[in-house]
Amino acid sequence: DAKTTQPPSMDCAEGRAANLPCNHSTISGNEYVYWYRQIHSQGPQYIIHGLKNNETNEMASLIITEDRKSSTLILPHATLRDTAVYYCIVSLGGSYIPTFGRGTSLIVHP
């Protein structure tokens, strides 16, 4: 599986958009990009995934560059409850979820 690189930490003001980047320059053509988040003392929670096209759901939007070497997770209106560690994972898909990296610790402040 391709490895990912994420900034260790970011912060964002409440109500503003949070843009979390992820670099996956060695991604192969049939690998998906997945995002999960982990709120303190809880298990990870699925957010969104994509292959080539941009994706949007009720939680977030995922923007994947045309060359698929990087992506950005967008939380359009961050709230305090969005404070968590966000993991970007690249995998062949199906039901296989490999080891998570260290992720990005997002702090949303008032």
Next chain:
Amino acid sequence: EAGVAQSPRYKIIEKRQSVAFWCNPISGHATLYWYQQILGQGPKLLIQFQNNGVVDDSQLPKDRFSAERLKGVDSTLKIQPAKLEDSAVYLCASSLGVRGFYTEAFFGQGTRLTVV
């Protein structure tokens, strides 16, 4: 819908002792995962089951860790004997596991193991 249930929530044991964790996945979920999360790191996949068969156990330290999934439902993860470096949160997750499609994984709250 009930979530993934894990027990116990916390466990403290001495090194060289044995310990077992239990997981009850969401009803109907064919795929079950066990992860180890050491403080400050992301979860590391230990083993993945599809029904009661093992899909991937390449990162499971088989000299001391074992896992089983009886009848394709509940699962237990055992450590025998425990080492200090096994101190971590052990997370169980499950997904529908539909062949050829991605189905999101739902995680339990985990069992926090402290080995002293």
